[in-house]
Amino acid sequence: MNTLNQITFLLFCLVFLNLTYAQNSKDQARSTIVVIDPGHGGKDSGATTRKGIKEKDIALGIASKIVVLNSKLVENPLMLFLTRYSDTLISLNDRTQLSKKLKADIFISIHCNQAINRTASGTEVFIYPKNEVQAEESAYLGFTIQKGLVDILGIKKRGLKYGNFQVLRDNHDSRATVLLELGFLSQTDEATYLSKEESQNAIALVILQSIIKILGV
Numbered sequence: 001m002n003t004l005n006q007i008t009f010l011l012f013c014l015v016f017l018n019l020t021y022a023q024n025s026k027d028q029a030r031s032t033i034v035v036i037d038p039g040h041g042g043k044d045s046g047a048t049t050r051k052g053i054k055e056k057d058i059a060l061g062i063a064s065k066i067v068v069l070n071s072k073l074v075e076n077p078l079m080l081f082l083t084r085y086s087d088t089l090i091s092l093n094d095r096t097q098l099s100k101k102l103k104a105d106i107f108i109s110i111h112c113n114q115a116i117n118r119t120a121s122g123t124e125v126f127i128y129p130k131n132e133v134q135a136e137e138s139a140y141l142g143f144t145i146q147k148g149l150v151d152i153l154g155i156k157k158r159g160l161k162y163g164n165f166q167v168l169r170d171n172h173d174s175r176a177t178v179l180l181e182l183g184f185l186s187q188t189d190e191a192t193y194l195s196k197e198e199s200q201n202a203i204a205l206v207i208l209q210s211i212i213k214i215l216g217v
């Protein structure tokens with residue numbers, strides 16, 4: 001997506017989000033607690049691009065932008081918390097414990113992928129539901145986010161999958177829990193795309209917009 005398209009998209013979202021909130025009840029969203037989990041951190045860099053950009057920084061960049069957009073574009077409709085706000089390593093257990101303590105309704109873990117096959121590309125979304133409600137709502141959230149990433153931003157679709165990740169497996173209480181693999185840092189075009197501030201802003205908007213959409217407000 002070129003810069004002009006990115007700007008057009010941001011403007012579209014600004015209008016969309018404002019209209020959505022003008023027309024509907026804000027109360028449900030305001031009482032919804034969302035935990036965003038930027039993957040990795042500190043000495044755990046996660047995947048790395050050939051230029052040395054680290055997955056932990058991309059994940060934190062996108063998560064931080066969701067917080068900013070939530071406050072600037074839509075006047076804090078969601079109660080958003082991050083599992084980390086800086087470059088620190090948080091254990092997987094502490095990430096789910098935070099979600100549990102906050103009684104989070106929605107938990108979203110943000111990651112980027114890598115593969116030995118440098119042509120592998122696209123976004124995949126993982127769920128690991130423990131009950132019927134979590135299965136239904138996690139699939140809906142995951143599907144909605146992936147549809148936005150694919151249809152609006154043009155990222156290749158790899159599908160919605162079951163993934164036995166600890167942050168999903170140990171998260172019993174949230175209504176919807178998903179782990180996003182946004183793209184492959186081992187693939188040159190996706191590495192370049194995911195490293196850019198404007199791309200991270202666009203992805204942050206898709207995620208925020210998707211949360212708002214699944215709340216049905």
Ligand SMILES: [Zn+2]
Pocket residue numbers: 039040046047055110111112
């Ligand atoms: Zn990761």
